[in-house]
Amino acid sequence: MRARIAIGSGLFLVLLIAPGELAQGQEKPSPEPEESYGTPKAVFDVAFKAMKKRDFKTFARCLTAESQDRMTAQMVDMRETFKTLAAGGGDAKIKDMVADLDKALAKHGLTKEVLEKYKPSKDPKESEKATKALAAIVKDKPALMNDVMTVILKMSGEKGQPDSFELKDIKVTGDKARGTVVSKREGKDSSEPIDFIKVGGSWHIVLPDEKRGGKGVDPKGPPPPIEKE
Numbered sequence: 001m002r003a004r005i006a007i008g009s010g011l012f013l014v015l016l017i018a019p020g021e022l023a024q025g026q027e028k029p030s031p032e033p034e035e036s037y038g039t040p041k042a043v044f045d046v047a048f049k050a051m052k053k054r055d056f057k058t059f060a061r062c063l064t065a066e067s068q069d070r071m072t073a074q075m076v077d078m079r080e081t082f083k084t085l086a087a088g089g090g091d092a093k094i095k096d097m098v099a100d101l102d103k104a105l106a107k108h109g110l111t112k113e114v115l116e117k118y119k120p121s122k123d124p125k126e127s128e129k130a131t132k133a134l135a136a137i138v139k140d141k142p143a144l145m146n147d148v149m150t151v152i153l154k155m156s157g158e159k160g161q162p163d164s165f166e167l168k169d170i171k172v173t174g175d176k177a178r179g180t181v182v183s184k185r186e187g188k189d190s191s192e193p194i195d196f197i198k199v200g201g202s203w204h205i206v207l208p209d210e211k212r213g214g215k216g217v218d219p220k221g222p223p224p225p226i227e228k229e
Helices: 019-023 040-052 056-061 065-087 092-107 112-117 124-135 141-153
Strands: 004-006 014-016 164-173 176-185 188-199 202-206
Touching (some): 040 056, 040 164, 040 176, 040 188, 040 202, 056 141, 065 092, 065 141, 065 202, 092 112, 092 141
Antiparallel strands (some): 004 014, 164 176, 176 188, 188 202
């Protein structure tokens, strides 16, 4: 089965699951990320080196706090998607994966009882409120992402990860920045915008908030006018 999971609808970040790379230990985990990134490119390089190695914990640490909150909700949404597939008479392996996802989520405090109270909403304000309440339970969000993705990685046998990622056209205005990620897979290029924000002197990646029309730059609102650095 091929699992196609998009983390943030406006982001290039589409994970085509290939379990062998992680399970067989072909790649060593990325080192602990630095405490501070002086440029958008610095955090991008660390994040996507980790992504290529399937080191989701390091990748998640390169995100803003708000993005980690949204990521937590997205991990739960993944579980709901697979749960629906399992209930529809899907492959028995999907049911096993849902059970493993429940264990991974519960490990971080997101028990079935907690998830039953989580009510995602199409209303941006209500959605943000529900997301914050859910995220507040999880003490280590990067570890949560790594655990959930590890479960999902075991499900699919197909490879499809991009061969390379490149950051282009980075432009900075104050503490916000926007660039373009160009990924190459099977000889074909594709591009997506990527946003960054500087918090406490360090740059971080911003996942787009699909509940606010896919806008990426935190805090709320559209990106500022863009100027070259």
